[in-house]
Amino acid sequence: MRAYDGPVAETPDFLLAALERANEAVVIVDHDLRVTHFNAAAELIWQLDRAEVLGRHVSYLGLKDLAVATPASDQGRGSEIAIHRKDGSRILAALSLSHVELGGQRRMIALVRDIASEVDQRQRLALLTLVADTTNRAVVVTDHDLNIVYTNAAFTGMFGYSPEEAKGRQASELLIGRDTDRRTLARLRRRIGDENGGEEEILSYDRSGDEIWLSANVQTFRNRRGRLKYIFALLTDITETKQLRSLQQLIMTALADEIPIADIADRLCRRVEEIAPDVVSSLLHIDAGGLVHPLGGPSLPDDYSRALDGIAIGPDVGSCGSAAFYGKAVLAMDLDTDPRWQPYKTRPLEVGLRACWSTPIKSKDGRVIGTFAFYFRECRAPSRWHQRIVDACVHLGALAIERKEARAQIARLAYYDMLTGLPNRTHLRNLIAEAIKACPAGKQVALAFLDVDNFKDVNDTLGHSAGDELLVQFAQCLRAQIQPGDLLGRLGGDEFVIVMPNRDAAAASVVASRITEALVAPLSIGSRQVPMSASIGISIYPDNAIDIDALIQQADAAMYQAKQAGRSTYRFFSADMNRLAEQRLLHSAALRSAIANDGLKLHYQPQIRTIDGAIHGVEALARWHDPLLGEVSPAKFIPLAEECGLIEQIGLWSIREACRQMAEWRKGGLDIPCVSVNLSPINFQNVNLASAVAEMLADHGLPPDVLMLEITEGVIMNERSVAIETMNALRELGVGLSLDDFGTGYSSLSRLAHLPIRELKIDRSFMRDVEKDPSARAIVTSVVRVGQSLQLTVVAEGVETDGQRNLLAILGCDVVQGFLYAPALSPQAFGRWLLDHSAERARVMLARVGRSLAEPPAGDTTLSVVPDKRANGSRERAPDDRLRER
Template structure:
């Protein structure tokens, strides 16, 4: 662009000098929009020399705004006529020749003087001002968007600025707090004044500082904040402003401190009472206006204080053992209903009337209790706040309790779990009595605290016939019997005596400071207390126990020895007829050693196939023919000699060997039957005795099926004998096993009928084929009318149910004849033969068959020799023949 000749501005020299020194750029434009004046400040702003600008069109300065505003202000619009001036102001952007840009404030003055129109542009670089203004706006925006409260005060700590987060946290608007003292606004009566003093100290420090303060919002609710303060100073170092950044730490720090407190205490295995105490103390630190307590509610609904360090100790003791209920203060009611209970005035609240005296005496006037629940919904505790004035909880109190309820549940559940583990380790879960592990400690304690010259009696009890009840009525009935037994035993001993369960049906009673005479009195009372049967459902089950007693220090000074001696004495009581007691004597050691030797030898005999079966014949009364044989186990040990079945069969049941013996007996009897059949001996059936324990095994039928198949025997050749005790429970596994065997075709014989618990109604539904009359009735059948009546009744029952009736223990011709006359089908006993080895029985059978054949021939001969009725007498024709 070319410059044109520009007329000289006629301006006084002093005015030109002033314009030249002005801080703002001054540009004068004539009516044709050409630059007629350009001062030094304008040269700095545009970075142009005035010689490059004067006389040129204003567009060379990039002032399109100036051109537009000049056009928008024609002379006809001017006010005031000649020499009139009008100012217009705006912000403009200037792009300089080097490409840089600035922001400027443009002020225009339009002048009409001497008939000439002039525009004077005053331009000031405001780039930095705008940047600072925008930065302040951004800072204000950030401050309002942050979740931390911001306060700015003057040197007197009067508030001059707060952000939106402050209003949200404390509820005050900037208008409500402007000019107010910040500390007076936020603190309350429970704010720690020492903390405030430290905060004022940090304001005076160069780097500032941070403190945790209990503050209060507009509603008076507590808020724990972290206040980070810093002072801004003027050029002389004096405080001009104070800046405070306030963070709500109620959740992040104060409540988490509770969590950390409890978790670390649990990790350190600290006792529950100390954990509760620490929790309550920490709560009272972060909520200084409350007194807190933690209670445990046991399974029976009883209250047990765990923590409450600020409550009177006698008041806490008085709560221990109180039952929860709808009107039991705040805690008992909260636990009863399972929801929070608030009593704003303890003095008048009806739920507090029996309990209010002591709290009111120490200045507690309100109580808010919240139940603590386990994962399964059980109320296991309560957490309570007591207030020194009649009031409800604040929002801060509610947040604390929410945290403490969860932490309390965690602590109590863990404590209960550990207590349960301890109970499992040291207490019997069925009866609640100390178990074997715990009993040793109790016995040791009794011995340690025994008075000088006194004794400690140790009684070892074993339930009589417990296996029969457990195996026939079921385990639930057995458990019921054990629980009842434990209760009856506890009722017969003193509070300082100790009762425990070793396991199964074995119990131990420790009687401190008792001699043999006093122990005998206790044992007698126990025996008498067990006379009354236990009612299980519709049945009455007899209860009795055999007891053995050892005395410290007379018998032994070692705990294990005392227990072993009492155990040996107990077995002696069982052999004496059960339901009695015996004291340990030296001879019992020998018997215990003998029992141990027998047990070991029996295991060896089973493992080495040293047991044998002997066979006793069963004879039909109708014709004397063999009905079958009963297989009876025999044991002859190389060292012990002949061991009676009456000894080793119970021993096998006690040692868990009876099932093996039962299976072996079936297998051996079937093997022998197959061998006899192959030899041509006709033996219709073999009976094998089994223990009730064998019938508790559901797989017995499949075992029998396999054995019969192995030896090629039809199932009707096998008869399995059961006792009455095995069928006491009609829904037991034994009945199912019996039905499976009967369906298989195997016969079942009810042994010792009349000596147990069977009823005729149940007998009619049992899958049996045979009844056996016990030898105790047969022995006296000739002389005792009662025995004869029982035998007659059994025979009639068998006949009515179409069962074969077998009499055991027949030893005389008179017994045989009477049984035959009564209609007994089969007899066995020494009258015919004892139990014989397989080879001896084979010989006996041949002899018996020969005798029967001879007797038959004699009967036939007599019949042939007898003349027919009505025939003449026989006349010999050989008379006189040599």
């Protein structure tokens, strides 16, 4: 076929050159629809040589539509066409038509572009959109300015915005609300710039304003030049998880606020029924005797809950009784037919409850202490969501019930002496006040103050265990001599008080004489016969005093007179009893002189960590040796200092001297982590205490955390804001606060939870029988658990045996101190003790390392250091060393 040389020659050369270089195929036809121009790009698309095409009708190229195209209808029109090639292949192309005037004649130009790759991309995009729309996670794509360019179907379902409504709007405008955490939002925005993006949990809001907790996983896409082009966010609804967290926070806050357990259980059940409206929940307590006690079940009938109270658990006692008995979850799918429910089903069925699923609540030691139950209104099993709720509630219920048990135990610690079971000092004061209040007009109340004669000798010769046994038998003897209506209590140590309502001096003397005679017979302590007697002082209300403290002090003064009269007798308080006052005046003058002339000294008792035997710190204990009076016990001069108004000075002096000694030790290379100093509640009434402590620390170049100030329960009793503000100021300074002798006085968990303390100390009195007495062990365990639940370091005082130390370590007590390691030592003696202790620890460690190299490791590898029982040459107690200042 000849080459076509028709009208195309009329086309300007420059235009032909431009059309030849075009990326798109260019086909020009004349008015007869014959091809007058076919460029190189057209040759590639059709795979035809232009010589074969020029002059032919456009139908040869498969462009039949050009035959019906008109200038008016097809100017610039675009469409997609299929091009069939000679080899049988087929491609898709985009066709665009234009009508132009060339050389005075009308021509039609067809621009054709291969769109096979674009079609493939569209198909892939449609597939990706299909995948994105089938996932249950919301997908959001924004441009670099966070304007939304794409959302999937899950986004619409989760937030309520259609793709058309979301597109072009700011992501923050749709999703962020008033309670969204701005710090988390800022963190999420910073992650946009990270190469790997990141994930955050954030509170969002849907179209109706309801909260949605999201886990937002953000990724970025950049162009070839590294510039941010798109931001991709995968959003997961974690509202259910957050609901469980809010449930936990609700109960933990109630526990911290000391809310009664019945209210806590009520809140727990009501919150559960909000997040799982298809259930009715209940919480039961199982006591030590295996009896059921309802704690919470607000949606259950009251008469049904009351009927459960006191029922014993068993294998066929409904779902809860069976779950508690077996210690595993029990499901009754149909209460009407379940044999375990036959005696109990009537009332639940009447209110529409058809099934019950109960899970046991266990304490840390494995005891079943409660059950948590779901009642269903249809015969069904629990869902996965129900299981998640119950898992959380079982844990929360255990905390609440264990706190209830610990609280009851600590209440006993707060008001009763654990050795004798008698009312302690705090409770005794209340009982005396009640007796005085109930005293009829014209009647009297006699108060006897008793002190065991030569008690210290028993402790020193036979040991503290024998001393404790003596006190127990002494208390039993007193109980046998008093009459109904009389009150017996233990003030502490070997001091007891008997309150005798409606008794005058004559009647009181009869009781005192009877007690003196009863104590003539010796006591049997072990294999020994120990003589026992008591000095008794008596004061009469209202003849001698109308104030409780004055009444006790007067009886105390009369008791001292009985001791001076030869002991084993009694004396009444009289107005001319000045001898004791003169003696106290002498002692107070000597004490003032000692404070002014550096007559007091600090001794230091080590505190040892149970986990590895390392030194935790030291407790500074004041000692007084007077040239004339000799060694004066802290049990004597500390109360005297309180009476004379010197106790605040002693506290400040103790801090200053302890800081000086710590600085000296550190300069000498002794690493003592911390020193504890006892303070009086009076010290905390000083608004300048924190600044004074800061100045002392700075003077000796010590960091604040090197100092621990021990406070007594008198501070907890003090509700005045000055004391609390002072404690907060000390804590902000960085100084630690320790609650000393926990449980021996007024112990309020509600106050304890809000005080800025860092450490809890178990009183030495609880250590005596902790190895052999389950009750004593339970008490110590409860105190340790209280400390753990409040995240406090727990320190046990008065540890004297390896068995006590090992038991405390098992219970999780952090630190121990006592004669097992060393008594209170002078600074020089303590330095020698610490070097010996460190050497012993190193020896034990090297021995363990040697054994581990010689044989494969087996068993417990916890470092255990044998206490150095050669402290200061001896482990024997110094006189009055077990009595520390308060």
